[in-house]
Amino acid sequence: MTTKEETLALWRQQEEDVRAKLAPPGVATMADLKAGSGMDFLQKIWDGLLPSVPIGQTMDFIPVEGEPGRIVFQGTPDKRHYNPLGSVHGGYFCTLLDSAVGCAVHSVLPQGMGYTTLELKVNLVRALTEKTGPVRAEGRVIQVGKQVGIAEGRIIDTEGRLYAHATTTCLVFPLP
Template sequence: MTPVGDPGPFSAHLGFRVLRADAEGAVVEADPQPEHLNGGGILHGGYLSALLDSATGWAVHGAGPEGMVAPHVTLTTQFLRAGTAGEPLQATATCTSLGRRICTTQGEITQGGRVIARATGTHAVILGG
């Protein structure tokens, strides 16, 4: 897959790469480093949540009309397994419904072929004008 474009300054700071964002969904990858670990030596939940936030946001932008802005209203994350530094993460997400004011998303992160986190979210739909 070829990167889609600029992931935004925050996502770029965390090293996220947008590989795909279209009507079918989004794929965002990351290479977690030791600075992304919590005090217990596993990936910080905030890092994983930020990756899910980015992937679900890109899924909405891929599904919606040009120029749409879609900030999160909610993001509910479930952590299933501990993630580690040094092994790539892949977040996949889809826009499950796209309404005039609200859309919904779902996503998951895998590491080494195992799901380590899942999320559902809602986004406000704001059309430029």
């Protein structure tokens, strides 16, 4: 069984390893997006061959694990993310989860297909604060068809405590 300290050390090392490979933030071209499958596109971002995602820099989170149908983002909330009540704003939860569940759908799309979020349902279970430490949002595909993709996600800490869970419905379409 892994201790909290061992998990924290592993998470921090994974984050450091990924950050070392990421390119500066930017927006990939449509040609880049259409050049391979959804997983190919995501892998090129993670390998630093395409720009990293600007919202990840803004919210200070990055992808740390990924395979077709499952994507994990990690972030460490701090006071920059607070609402006026003294805890992390719900938008942080939503953005982190939208990234995880949306990219999970994207990861199973074939070449030439794209997606956009149609609906995101998020349930906040407990507050995040600067004392929480790193958290992970794991998105997992439930079903992806020709026009609709559905995924679910969870935010957990190093002890496996649940902070939020979400479901998404995405529109799947041919890229122009």
